[in-house]
Amino acid sequence: MSSSTLEKAAPTLDPAPEDYRRRAGLTVDEVQTPRFLPALGRVLRGSAAILAFAALWEVAPRIGLVDAVFLPPLSTSLGALADLVSSGQLTEHLQASLTRALVGLSIALATAIPLGALIGRSASVARFLNPVLELFRNTAALALLPVFVLILGIGETSKIALVVYACFFPVLLSTITGVRTVDPLLLKSARSLGLRPLQLFTKVTLPAAVPTIFTGVRMAGAASILVLVAAEMVGARAGLGYLVTAAQQNFQIPAMYAGIITIALVGLAINAVLLLAERRLSRWRPTS
Amino acid sequence: MTAALDLEAVRKDFVVRDNGRSARFTAVQDLDLSVPDGQFLAVVGPSGCGKSTLLDLVAGLTTPTSGRILLHGEPVTGPATDRAVVFQQYALLPWRTARKNVELGLESVGVPRKQRARLADEHLDLVGLTGFADRYPHELSGGMKQRVAIARALAVDPRVLLMDEPFAALDAQTRESLQDELLRIWRATGKTVVFITHGIDEAVYLGQRVAVMSPRPGRISDLIDIDLDPVPGEDVRSDPAFGRLRHRVWSSLQQIEDRSETEVAHV
Numbered sequence: 389m390s391s392s393t394l395e396k397a398a399p400t401l402d403p404a405p406e407d408y409r410r411r412a413g414l415t416v417d418e419v420q421t422p423r424f425l426p427a428l429g430r431v432l433r434g435s436a437a438i439l440a441f442a443a444l445w446e447v448a449p450r451i452g453l454v455d456a457v458f459l460p461p462l463s464t465s466l467g468a469l470a471d472l473v474s475s476g477q478l479t480e481h482l483q484a485s486l487t488r489a490l491v492g493l494s495i496a497l498a499t500a501i502p503l504g505a506l507i508g509r510s511a512s513v514a515r516f517l518n519p520v521l522e523l524f525r526n527t528a529a530l531a532l533l534p535v536f537v538l539i540l541g542i543g544e545t546s547k548i549a550l551v552v553y554a555c556f557f558p559v560l561l562s563t564i565t566g567v568r569t570v571d572p573l574l575l576k577s578a579r580s581l582g583l584r585p586l587q588l589f590t591k592v593t594l595p596a597a598v599p600t601i602f603t604g605v606r607m608a609g610a611a612s613i614l615v616l617v618a619a620e621m622v623g624a625r626a627g628l629g630y631l632v633t634a635a636q637q638n639f640q641i642p643a644m645y646a647g648i649i650t651i652a653l654v655g656l657a658i659n660a661v662l663l664l665a666e667r668r669l670s671r672w673r674p675t676s
Numbered sequence: 677m678t679a680a681l682d683l684e685a686v687r688k689d690f691v692v693r694d695n696g697r698s699a700r701f702t703a704v705q706d707l708d709l710s711v712p713d714g715q716f717l718a719v720v721g722p723s724g725c726g727k728s729t730l731l732d733l734v735a736g737l738t739t740p741t742s743g744r745i746l747l748h749g750e751p752v753t754g755p756a757t758d759r760a761v762v763f764q765q766y767a768l769l770p771w772r773t774a775r776k777n778v779e780l781g782l783e784s785v786g787v788p789r790k791q792r793a794r795l796a797d798e799h800l801d802l803v804g805l806t807g808f809a810d811r812y813p814h815e816l817s818g819g820m821k822q823r824v825a826i827a828r829a830l831a832v833d834p835r836v837l838l839m840d841e842p843f844a845a846l847d848a849q850t851r852e853s854l855q856d857e858l859l860r861i862w863r864a865t866g867k868t869v870v871f872i873t874h875g876i877d878e879a880v881y882l883g884q885r886v887a888v889m890s891p892r893p894g895r896i897s898d899l900i901d902i903d904l905d906p907v908p909g910e911d912v913r914s915d916p917a918f919g920r921l922r923h924r925v926w927s928s929l930q931q932i933e934d935r936s937e938t939e940v941a942h943v
Contacts, residue, residue, distance in 0.1 A: 576737060591769075632777050673771075
């Protein structure tokens with residue numbers, strides 16, 4: 389057989405499936421996608437619904453479908469947003485809200501994860517506490533706002549406390565579940581290798597619980613912004629919630645929408661950050 | 677030869693719930709067994725005969741209700757790295773690479789990081805997984821996962837290697853190649869091996885001695901020496917002597933089955 393037929397024959401062979409090549413120890417060449425145009429297409433497809441929504445928002449007030457006073461066109465609202473940015477007002481409110489949300493979320497994580505891990509170590513304690521924890525988790529945090537204000541006043545403390553409350557229970561419950569549902573065989577095999585209880589906990593139980601814990605953390609991230617904005621609407625002198633209500637009361641309708649858009653973006657950003665952190669912590673999982 | 681492992685009149689009772697009432701269930705009773713240093717002992721028996729309980733007891737994962745378990749003359753008081761277990765379901769930590777999985781047992785005894793990595797790579801080489809150290813378990817086939825588990829068990833340099841039906845979840849070809857690999861590793865390391873299986877062929881092929889266990893309560897009902905003299909490059913399984921030994925183990929198991937059937941008939 390001449391070498392030319394070999395060369396011809398080679399390209400007709402099917403490439404081995406990727407996982408087969410991985411298992412066989414061969415390097416898997418990433419399939420190169422043509423760069424620019426398909427990427428642009430993907431972005432367009434992904435944002436088609438958003439663009440349609442934006443167009444509707446822009447056009448509906450202009451053609452008189454809705455009252456332009458109460459719902460100004462998107463461009464007007466974005467203009468107001470730009471004004472808020474350039475005057476430095478937005479930074480101030482954004483900073484106030486983000487600080488409260490992050491401080492509250494951090495306190496909740498720093499307390500709920502260790503406590504959940506502790507409770508999860510004992511089946512009977514977890515069973516005993518579960519009903520009351522479920523009760524707390526399902527009590528709308530905002531219903532407790534008057535209580536927090538009553539006890540802690542209307543300052544920063546009560547708002548941060550409310551965020552802590554809203555974030556604490558989802559994280560606590562998911563940590564308990566995560567720690568309780570670790571594969572017993574993993575614990576048994578680690579025990580057989582001589583790992584002591586504390587090592588078992590840090591090297592097996594906790595890493596195994598991370599994906600479950602993160603479900604609670606993502607819920608907490610969403611909840612933090614939700615309750616915070618509401619709390620700021622009730623009583624605050626700064627913050628995105630305050631910005632929205634104050635703008636509405638002063639009839640600065642475009643600024644009100646600018647505040648709402650910012651709140652939506654902050655929510656998206658928090659979720660994106662948590663997703664990224666989750667992916668970093670669970671890179672070992674098979675990508676499906 | 678000194679005994680690596682001695683079980684003297686070992687009994688293990690469990691509390692089981694039966695219609696809401698707790699009842700006592702005896703998993704193993706009057707279990708006597710002595711395994712010489714460096715021997716490959718295969719344990720066969722019908723399911724529910726207490727094979728896994730026997731292994732858990734030797735591993736120190738559970739304590740005997742009565743009787744003694746001695747490892748090189750010292751009583752077993754709990755899990756330690758002088759014994760290592762390979763489980764049927766691999767039990768690898770999915771968030772750790774093959775190398776990091778092998779390092780797990782070394783971490784428990786405080787081996788320094790650099791030495792851990794070196795030992796892990798050496799043992800991955802030993803089980804034929806050179807170049808796979810950075811793979812995660814989900815990137816490995818069943819046979820390769822079990823090789824990692826074997827490397828992990830050997831890395832802590834145990835005096836006794838305990839294996840609980842390690843190849844039962846693998847396909848026939850992978851199983852055969854891992855059996856040969858295990859024999860090669862056993863000859864290279866000289867470890868005492870207690871290998872639990874429900875396969876008669878596997879027991880006769882691997883073991884220097886086969887212990888037959890009978891159930892309810894579990895005890896050793898027969899001990900059969902396997903005096904095969906395998907010639908390299910020849911299929912021992914087709915040797916008439918292999919067939920005779922296989923039949924001997926089979927008959928021993930058959931007696932147990934007949935006995936338990938009459939028991940059932942009497943009840």
